[in-house]
């Protein structure tokens with residue numbers, strides 16, 4: 363698949379007049395279209411809802427766009443719950459899928475009517491202490507071992523800190539029922555960034571079979587099954603993107619084969635996608651400001667790992683386009699670096715690119731999810747602005763860039779001292 367930026371060089375130059383690089387920019391039209399396709403792919407399920415994983419792109423403007431497309435939010439902290447509430451999400455449009463949860467957060471989640479997803483059996487007691495057992499409650503499952511699709515190992519749930527074992531989760535439902543809960547759901551997140559149409563259908567089959575077991579053993583009929591996140595995007599151009607319609611049909615087939623015959627045909631399917639909803643529809647836009655020829659060829663840009671941590675943290679590939687040179691031959695090999703005093707602050711290593719001149723504008727692709735959000739302030743670097751390319755082609759700022767005032771804001775009387 364050819365990766366084409368959603369802004370041109372001309373557009374970028376115009377935007378930069380108002381908002382200097384580096385910045386993140388999101389494509390509203392594409393975000394909406396993708397959300398609509400997801401809903402269409404699961405339209406066979408009456409109660410379907412996507413709870414967007416706020417941590418992927420925690421910006422109120424983005425949350426409101428997704429709300430207009432019918433999505434709820436999936437939160438894992440007080441701040442994310444608060445943001446969801448401020449954006450107008452109400453019961454049952456908020457999931458609280460946290461782990462190692464402070465009691466105050468259970469209390470607040472319950473107060474605003476979020477559906478609480480328990481990560482552990484001991485959280486029943488914690489929840490009871492915090493706010494009592496709500497009428498609706500969800501439990502997170504971890505089957506352990508390896509998660510494989512046919513013979514390919516996709517991820518390693520046995521090493522993951524999340525969720526309950528099968529005996530624990532069955533015990534948990536029984537206890538929750540005794541303590542007054544009336545509506546139940548199940549949740550599992552077993553593999554991350556899957557570029558395979560088989561992930562959701564395989565996961566669905568596991569959860570659907572467990573739902574039947576729970577009905578038979580504990581006498582509890584689940585109301586919803588949350589397939590969580592994990593549907594991925596092709597960061598590298600050699601991969602084919604997932605086909606959400608094939609995925610939706612795969613889940614539909616498992617639903618008809620397993621849940622319907624067991625009398626569980628009214629179960630609602632929920633998702634908690636983050637990456638799939640946003641990653642391809644965000645760019646990090648940055649300018650080349652230095653070139654360095656030593657043991658390797660370096661291009662220094664004005665963004666750094668503070669703006670996009672995935673390459674430094676995971677060695678993740680992010681495609682790069684040099685605007686205006688989309689069709690030029692990739693006959694140079696560069697390391698594209700940021701300015702942190704960390705040698706892993708590189709957006710690309712040994713990347714074949716067209717010749718880069720100082721002042722060239724680079725688009726780093728697929729930064730719409732887990733991009734800006736993972737930012738930090740190492741080396742006293744500041745977080746960038748976030749912009750939105752609207753459907754009418756105009757561009758608005760949806761978060762301003764940090765200033766040094768923000769950086770010093772948590773120090774007692776910093777400006778008074780100097």
Ligand SMILES: *Cc1c(COP(=O)(O)O)cnc(C)c1O
Pocket residue numbers: 415417418436459551554555590591592593634635636637638731
């Ligand atoms: C991170 C996370 C998600 C979203 O994951 P993606 O890989 O962005 O789809 C969903 N649910 C939970 C509980 C998460 O922690």
